[in-house]
Amino acid sequence: MNATTGLTIGGLETAYDQLATAIDTVGEDKSELFLVKLALLAAQQLGNETVFGDLIQRAQKDL
């Protein structure tokens, strides 16, 4: 769960742009639903509900 197993800087930038563009594309009223779908797909891809739970906790910080 640290940077060594994560994305490269370039990869992170690509994900950043893709997500921003998708949020704009689906529009304000659908972006929340879209993000929840994305989170479920990511959780399935991750294949580990404990790690996913940890991600949920980290994302809740400093909102």
Add this chain to the structure above:
Amino acid sequence: MHQPTTEPRRSIYYDYKIHQPWLASKNGPQPRHQVVIAGGGPVGMTAALELARHGVPCVLLESELQVSEGSRAIVFTRRSMEILQQVGVADRVTQHGLPWRFGNSFYRGQRVFRMEAPQDDNDRFWPMINLQQQYLEEFLVDACEVHPLIELRWGNRVTGLTQHQDHAVVEVDTPEGPYTLETEWLVASDGARSGIRTLLDLKLEGASYEGKFVIADIRIDLPLPTERLAFFDPEWNPRNTVLMHREPLNIWRVDYQLPEGETPEQALEPESLKARINAQLELIGHGGKPWEMDWCSVYSARTLTLPDYRAGRTLFIGDAAHLLPIFGVRGANTGFQDAQALAWRLGLICSGQASESLLASYSQERVGAAWEIIDEAGKSTRFMTPPSRGFRLLRDAVLSLSLTEGFVRPLYHWRTSRPHEYSHSALNSAGDDNALFQSGPAQGAPPANVRLVADEFLLDHLGGGFDLLVFGSSVPTDVQATVKDWRAKGLKLRVLLIGQGGVAEGADVCLPDTEGRARARWGVKTDGAAYLLRPDQHVCARWMTLDAHRLNAALKQATTGVAP
């Protein structure tokens, strides 16, 4: 004065019969009864019949003069049918009901999930069977009325209760006024709005959900199989859920969630009902077909239970003890298991075979079952009628994903009612071989049925007392002696030898297991293995090799809740 209506309820398919009220003035002085059951619904009547099987008489009080209004509970599970078989009405349910095992969930016109409940050739009953509650009650009433140990008193309503050390005094109101009943035990099966629960000021624990459902029964000729249909977020009722079930006699149950903010009164207005049912029929491709309304009501999901099903001399069963969501058919189906679990214990206590401390295990087992059901049902309920913004978002995300992503589809599963396994029951034997078995029903589990021949099953032979299943060709002589000892003390205990059929010393019944089906389903590999079943057919001990000493210990444990 209690004045139940003498007008038959209205129904387009069921002919209500008015029974005569039981009046104290027409009967002799009342002795102190052993058991009074308050509430003559399916659960109360099952308890009365099961109690009678154990030789204990009871008075059964029903406040109305006729069976229930509307179809109410319509889906009965396999385990419920096995329990109803024990009390002698399963054949009539089979004759009139519609069996099924498939469920379908639809979203945006696509079938996104199909539930297939497994059906084993060794089972007599289907996973589910649909029948209107009035018919089931009628069959149970018929069985109660002919049973010499059951006194069914129509038009008798409990209005007061005083509990003493060794009995309870019950105030009963009737069409001619009140009378008093003394009883050693009072069984409260007086339903979701239990008056006895209120009289004792007992509080339910758990959660209530805000989503409200209209439940409507219509008569319509639809060329569709008996399968459960669930429609999520249909165009005519956005964000909400609609359910359909087939009932006998061309009656269909249509359940749909009310739009937020709508009151039950508004929802039940004839014009509103008509428009919505028409919209639903349109959705399934049968718009414009003529239909007639029979009965409708409004329902909201609750997952609540009393923390203890014993309060002094009062014992709670069914909806009086717990309120469980209809999703997953958990109301009546849970109640039958309560009735069966309580009746055999009360039977042993009233016939002097056990002390009242045995009742602690009733509450322990069934409150545990209720919490397990609440946990499971809570998941289905949160999916059917999301209780908050977060749950709604997740549910909507799953609906959307389910059109293309298979991994979320199992979340549509409605987790059907299943019998609780009393794995941690105080009645389970401490010194048996439970852990050595690799398969078969474990300690606390309900029994596994076995087809013996074309229309004969293992469960046809069980019940009414303890059953000792011995696998092999003979019953060991020391075991026979122990069985005799327990019978001499008055315990009902039968020995079933499963192997070759015919006759054998010490066996009440010898069942042939020529194909080895029983051995396979019960995980038995060698002769001499045995299972001890409680009178509710749940396993309380099993052995690779049975001996008298361990049988004795298991019977002591099962009748006291204490290891010898």
